[in-house]
Amino acid sequence: MDTPSAGHDTAATAEFREFYELHHAELARLANSLSGEADGADDLAADALVALWHRWDRVRAAAHPAAYARGVVANLVRSRIRSAVRERRRLALCWTDGHGRVDGPDVPAVVDVRAALRGLTFRKRACVVLRHAFDLSERDTAHTLGISVGTVKSQTAKGVAQLEQALGGAQPALGRARRA
Known part of the structure; x- marks a missing residue:
């Protein structure tokens, strides 16, 4: 360049x-x-x-x-x-x-956050990662993924719940979904 x-x-x-x-x-x-x-x-x-x-x-x-x-x-x-x-x-x-x-x-795999994340659908994973790992607001996450804010809220909540279940009920470092 x-x-x-x-x-x-x-x-x-x-x-x-x-x-x-x-x-x-x-x-x-x-x-x-x-x-x-x-x-x-x-x-x-x-x-x-x-x-x-x-x-x-x-x-x-x-x-x-x-x-x-x-x-x-x-x-x-x-x-x-x-x-x-x-x-x-x-x-x-x-x-x-x-x-x-x-x-x-x-061969059983060791369950960790990355493995649990891979178990999520792409949309849930993207919402959880953008909201929690990149600390984007619901609005910014929606804009990035081209989806509605409501979809971000529901997919993030479902994704975090699925992660909690995959990790044996332990609270992941992600915590609860944050407000925009």
Whole structure:
């Protein structure tokens, strides 16, 4: 990005660099929290920033460019999760015994917050992570995910309840849903 490209002038390039410096780490943390994959989080954040750079004229004119960026990360994570699920289903078909059971041992996993988060639907996970790990208001979370505030409230409450159940009734570090 040393030279302006895609119709961007020097001022737009400098503005994007500043946006990148301010938000890259946050976007990587969000990708990690949503995907549960520390190794791929930086790649997801970078992919989101590349997409933002290609639409920078539109993004910089947005009322909340950071919220727009978080929405791009959420969509990329959702897409990656869907691809992984499809791949696991294909692999499971190859390794079943013909009766739908997978050959080999069923290794129990240690239950922790990340594993419990992976057990939530994407929308519940995104609401819980954005509200509690990133301390966004209900309104900002709704804006980021493109859903209503009411949906954020219900999905966060259901997600926290599901986490509490998965963690054996222990209060997760998330606490109760906060007010906007």
